[in-house]
Amino acid sequence: MNKSKIPPKSLLTNSKPSKINLNAKVIPVTGQTEKKDFPVTGMTCASCVAHVQSTLSKQPGVVEASVNLANATAYVEYLPSITSPDKMQKAVQDAGYNLIVDAMSKGEIEDLRNKELSKLKWNCILSLVFAVPLIIIAMFFHAMPYANYIMWALSTPIIFVFGRQFFVVAWRQAKHLSTNMDTLVALSTGTAYLFSVFNTLVLSFWEQRGLEPHVYFEVSGVVIAFVLLGRYMEEKAKRSTTTAIKELMGLQPKTALVVKNGVFVDVPIENIQIGDEIVVKPGDKIPVDGIISKGSSFVDESMISGEPIAVEKKEKEKVFAGTINQTGSFHFIANRIGANTLLGQIIRMVQEAQGSQAPIQKTVDKVSSIFIPVIGAIAIITFFAWFFLGGENGFTQGLLSMVTVLVIACPCALGLATPTAIMVGIGKGATNGILIKGAEALEKAQKATAVVLDKTGTITEGKPHVTNMNWVVQPSDVLYDVLYTIEAYSEHPLANAVKQYVKENARLLEGVEVKALTGRGVVGVIDGRQYFIGNLKLLEEQGILLSDEERVWIDKEINNSNSIALFADEQKLLAIIAITDTVKSTSLEAIDKLKSMGLKVYMLTGDSNRSAKLIANQVGIDSERIKAGILPAEKTDFIKELQKQGEVVIMVGDGINDSGALAVADVSVAMGKGSDIAMDVAQITIISSDLNKLSQAVKLSKETVKTIKQNLFWAFIYNIIGVPIAAGILYPINGFLLNPMIAGAAMALSSVSVVTNSLLLKIKKI
Template sequence: METYKKITIPLEGVHSEHCAFIIDNILDKTEGIIHHKVELNNNQAKIEVDSKFNLKQLTENIRNLGYDITTIKKNYPVTGMTCASCAISVESILTFEEGVLLATVNYANSTATVEYIPGIANPENFKKAIQSIGYDLIIEESENLEEELSKQQAKHLTELKRKTFASALFTLPVFIIGMFFMDMPYANWIMWIFSTPVLFWFGRSFFINAWKQTKHRNANMDTLVALSTGIAYIFSVFNTLFPEFWHRYRLHAHVYFEAATVVITFILLGKLLEERAKGNTASAIKKLIGLQPKTVIRITENGQQEDIKISEVLVDNILLAKPGEKIAVDGKVVIGTSFVDESMISGEPIPVAKNINDKVFAGTINQKGSFQYKAEKIGSDTLLSQIIKMVQNAQGSKAPVQKMVDKIAGIFVPIVIGISIVTLIAWIILGGENGFTHGLLAMVTVLVIACPCALGLATPTAIMVGVGKGAEKGILIKDAESLELAKKIDTIIFDKTGTLTEGNPSVIDVLWKEENDHLLSVLVSIEEKSEHPLADAITKHYSEMSFKNISEFESLTGFGVKAKIENEFYYVGNRRLLEENNVTIDESLNEFSKNNSDLGFSLVYFSDSKNTLAVFAIADKIKNTSIEAIKHLEELGIEVYMLTGDNESTAAAVAKSVGLNYYKANVLPEDKLNYVKKLQDEGKIVAMVGDGINDSAALAQANVSIAMGKGSDIAMDVAHMTIISSDLLKVPQTIKLSKQTVQTIKQNLFWAFIYNLIGIPIAAGLLYPINGFLLNPMIAGAAMAMSSVSVVSNSLWLKFKN
């Protein structure tokens, strides 16, 4: 009899009866749902389902109609994995856990990323499921989790060193006797005594893990090692105890204790080297985490200073930054000034001046001055914490090419076991009087040499190094897919304001009829009182001038301002303001106005009651790096476009200034989205670079989207990548990094595949009929270890490429 289950699904975006009706309609059409009810007040759906129900399909259907199911997405450290097949096993178990929508496991950094529906799935069940196949999942929350994991990794590395050293110590006499003193008295018995602890104590984890995998009908690298060394050991023990079995057939009772022990030792050595190398691939994360200070000085209400842990800081606390100290949390300067090294965020080496009301960020380093700042964002809300989380997620994500590699790794071990059995049978049939012993040796060698570790490490290690290198340069990459795709970009669209330009109006040019300090002070005094956006540009341009007393001040909407200083009236505003008050405009100033108007600049006039004194050309200043960045992109063969909501003349002027041939003015957010679609329909791989809310739709549509770090939060949430410093030279650097990373992945995969394609046939004895060569399992073990190390080393080389 069919049993039914009751499930509660938390919903998002269901705010009205109409929304509830749509969700009801979806539930009606979903196979396996027997009964359902949408509760609008609780924003949830209660359903009763049978065995045909597919939660992932329901989630996809709801999301396709613009609604969502509340999910939690978290990274969990995984312990006990030894190869790519282990990662496949863990991923498979997690994927089939009830309530899990997505699970990916990264062997290189030993993490599982799980997206699940709370209430249906829970981390405790994930942990039990993973433990049942011989691994473990760390789900406990801790402020010092990274520190604890580092300690665990250090402990594991120490244990691995101890095992490797002890295994080598016991293996040495076995190797010497087996290779040079086979005929000495009791040689086999001595080798048996020394080899037993190597296999079943120092190498016991291979057999334990292999047995756990077998119970769940899985196989991994441990299976290969356990089978190869176990068979060699059992065969050698049999020949030691019953040599006469072979003697009656006039055959020598060969033993392979040295092969079994050397293989275990070499594999342990390979794992030791691999663990060290893998640790280096995560150096970017370690550096970022190292930027977080452990303690901070808090200023109490009575003005006293107290040392507290970073975890004790509360929002609105006043904190002290001394010279040379790291800023503890994100905040705003309230007392004092200084220069702060923000290179960890922006990638720019020049310290940034900090005055009252300027923002400071956790992890940045205060230089010579000291100041007090108010805590605004603490804990996981700080920019540094968000960067660390983003880098961790990106390093744990999978590039598209990895999906193909995972499929291969998943079937690789069973295929290798099959090849090893066929090898043994072929040798027994075709190998003559030594066919069985040669076949056994070849079988063991095939099992040893075919470790899939190199295959499993090829992609994730390159992605980890690539993402980490990007983070160090101030380029935050959200996922591996966008990093892989960036190299294919052939079209880039730039927003104008805040992307190609600074995003703030500034004085581009000025012409004075007669400039002096008195007139400058008059102008700055008037503009300081003005509320017009262009007034800020002028006050910033002359920020060090003293102020005059204004006896009368009048704001004239649509024209500008009028002020009286020292019995003289002055005007600051547009041309119509001067014309309305019969103010004369000098010919040279007139010519200056015309030229700058043609360039699309805004004009501000300054006059007394009779004559124009100065004209200011104001515009959103083009970033210093825009022209060079566009030049680099065009040299890469990429078409560059600019889309802006500004008018035609301003757009044309900016396009001309930065050297762009393609631009479009008066563009609405929807037009930007449609323009991206149009280019994609033409078969182009489009990147969108923007900073504002109005860019978010186009950013979401683009193949690769890049947000400016100084832009809106929405743009950064939507984008695949974020350039923290907003320096456009980082865009071509990102494409270059993508090319280098993908090239490294291809190199790694080539060596991983070619190693097995060449190694397995030779191990099986392909060369024996030609030149009598049969590969020794000891050499196979060493080669297997070095294949993994070479792949990780090649990934690490990416760090040092320009």
């Protein structure tokens, strides 16, 4: 891969017309927006995500907001002229959470999160230290003297020190008339604790009524200990979902050897400037992007291309950050640094994609937003049902069952089901050379029924070269100059092949006007005379006819899989040029894989029908699924026609002329060696341009969506089964009542199981 294109910065921003919320009015906006991500603290469940996301979305000037529980980050697109990070932070703080808007490096943010994890770890350990003797006394020694007071002493630090955060956050939420997981934990454990304190201090209240007072200090203490343990395990597991980003970041060295005044100086990578001359020795990682100024080598670019074979690099060729020099030493001039390097843009793209929401997540968020109030209502109904129907123990059993319902229903698993799978899936794609811009593409790809492939640069190498040239007239230096000059100014993919072929016999003329004729070729005006280079349609428009001999020559070249370019002046044909583009060695295998997956494979090309059929025959595409000789607009129409027929279409292309078709496809895929515009429009970029990666992307989509559905199934089924059991539905049947401590442990394990299931994506083969 000698000339891999860098995904443009425009991939990372969104300048399309959007709608924003401004003073409760939705109005269209076409101004320049900014996209930023902010760490969020205080989120613990899907309900928290819904609150933060809703708060941000309602802010004037915010175009779009997406909040991810798995990496505790808010991704916001906003108009700087209307709002600011400080205003958004104030709104989020008012909602009971915090948005970190201070300029912090990734390392500082990581340190902050490590401190939070360490604090959580110690709270977890110390709460368990107090909970173990608490449960032993409650189960085996509850009749010993002062047992209630000892349990009170053991549970108090668990509630007010190690579990303090639950009550603090619950109070903040209550002040804003909202709820989250901490509300459920605080209500359940606080109720059990206060009830136990009352029974310890006022024994006579129950004894006068002929009832034996019970305490449930162990319930409040052990539930908090289990919830803290579950949250710690959950945080540790969630961090494993971001290993793809950490691996990509680890590709960049910390320092670089820079030439300063003729001396080699070790410079921290953040201090490198554009234009610096950098030395790379054998075995070194290349620190930033640049162009070789001295020397040559072989460079391992598998990081960006997925190709294991090292690429030869010579003077004036590009090198990329994170790739590894193998044999020789060389100097290069830095031209992209920091976040603007290829590696930096890949990292940024993956981060944004991991933070995006799949369409299925919107449904989950709606459920989560009403989940906790519904559970609260169920808990209250449970208490009163027991109180009125449970006999002499109705009050205590109702209280315990209410606590159990509140504990078991914490919606952690629900909030983690989708984002953890998306993060792992997109990270796995990135490490396999498949850049996925967002969760929507990852979810949609598995629904595809048809794949539409552009021919040039997708099925073929996209590096055409002239194989034969037939001058119809006696060639002169002037004609060589005219042909060379027009092709030099043309952007047609075949133009460079012609230019390279004739450049030894030609020179560049001045005062030339060149105009592209879409789908037909180009016209150049030199000294008031028009010259045409294009296809047969262009010559027919000019009234230029071909002889039988010329047509025989053209047919022969087309039968040899060559494309034909015709060179003419205003009156007659001057030359016929045969150009070929080699089919990629992997195309046949890649298309076979797509067909074996049940996908209908189509090929689009502006080339002649005969030439297109020859290429299609080589790669196994059915002749009835070829569209040849079509214009860019017709490619778009073809995609729309397939969609009308009910097909879910993946469009794969690499050129500017594919951008329209890419934009209307259900899933758009760009080849990494193609044009920046194609990659800008596309939802997925295959860095190496190996078509085999497309089947991998579809398989990855299927595995990811399968994992999401598994996660959601277990999250929902857990609550559907767990809540009625916690309420005591089995008691009339077999006398079974669920212990609140068991409910707390089950709740914690449900979250961990969902994250663990997502992590299994890492080891699945695509």
